[in-house]
Amino acid sequence: MTHTQTSRAIPIRAWLLWTSGFLALPVGGYAGTIVSGRIDDRLSAVIGGAIAGLIIGAGQALTSSHRVRPAIWVPTTVLGMSAGLALGAAAVGYRTGLPDLALMGALNGLVLGVAQALALPQQLGRRRWIWAAAMPALWSLGWTVTTLAKIAVDQQFIIFGASGAVLVTAATGLILNRLLPVAPSNQPTITPTTAKVPS
Numbered sequence: 001m002t003h004t005q006t007s008r009a010i011p012i013r014a015w016l017l018w019t020s021g022f023l024a025l026p027v028g029g030y031a032g033t034i035v036s037g038r039i040d041d042r043l044s045a046v047i048g049g050a051i052a053g054l055i056i057g058a059g060q061a062l063t064s065s066h067r068v069r070p071a072i073w074v075p076t077t078v079l080g081m082s083a084g085l086a087l088g089a090a091a092v093g094y095r096t097g098l099p100d101l102a103l104m105g106a107l108n109g110l111v112l113g114v115a116q117a118l119a120l121p122q123q124l125g126r127r128r129w130i131w132a133a134a135m136p137a138l139w140s141l142g143w144t145v146t147t148l149a150k151i152a153v154d155q156q157f158i159i160f161g162a163s164g165a166v167l168v169t170a171a172t173g174l175i176l177n178r179l180l181p182v183a184p185s186n187q188p189t190i191t192p193t194t195a196k197v198p199s
Contacts, residue, residue: 024059053081109139
C-alpha cells in the first residue's frame with residue numbers, strides 16, 4: 001500500500017471504528033430504562049439520561065481513536081444527556097407523537113451538543129460549535145427514523161433505537177473526522193507499532 005493510499009485509509013478506518021460505537025446508544029438507553037423506568041417525569045429523565053450518558057460517553061471515548069479525553073468527554077456526556085433529556089421530555093409533556101419526539105430530540109441534542117463541544121480540544125476554537133450546531137438536527141433525525149420504523153416509542157424510551165443510532169453515529173463520525181483528523185500514531189489498526197509502512 002502506497003503512502004497516499006495509507007493516508008486515505010486512516011480516516012475511513014477511524015470513521016468505521018467510531019460508527020461501530022452506535023451500539024452504545026441503545027445499550028445505554030436500555031440500561032437507563034432498567035433503573036429509571038419510563039421517561040414520564042423529571043426524575044426518571046435525569047436518572048435515565050445520566051446512566052445512558054455514562055455508557056454513550058464511554059463508548060464514544062473508546063471508539064474515538066484517542067481524539068477526545070475520556071476524563072472530560074464522559075462526565076460532560078453524562079451531564080448533557082441528563083439535562084438534555086430532562087429539558088426535552090418536559091418540554092413536550094412526555095408525549096411520544098412524532099412531532100413531540102422530534103422536538104424532544106432537538107432539545108436533547110442541543111444541550112448534549114453544547115456539553116460535548118466544550119469537551120472537544122480547545123485548539124479547535126470556534127470550530128467546536130460545528131458539533132454543537134449539528135447535534136439538535138441529528139438527534140431529531142434519530143427519533144424521526146425510529147418512529148417511522150414503527151418502534152414502540154409509546155413506551156417512553158430514553159433514546160432512539162438502533163436504526164436511528166446508526167445514522168446519528170455515522171454522521172457524527174464524519175463531523176469528528178473533519179474537526180479532528182486522526183494522527184497516524186492514533187490510527188485504529190491491528191498492525192504492531194513496530195511494523196514499517198512500505199515507501
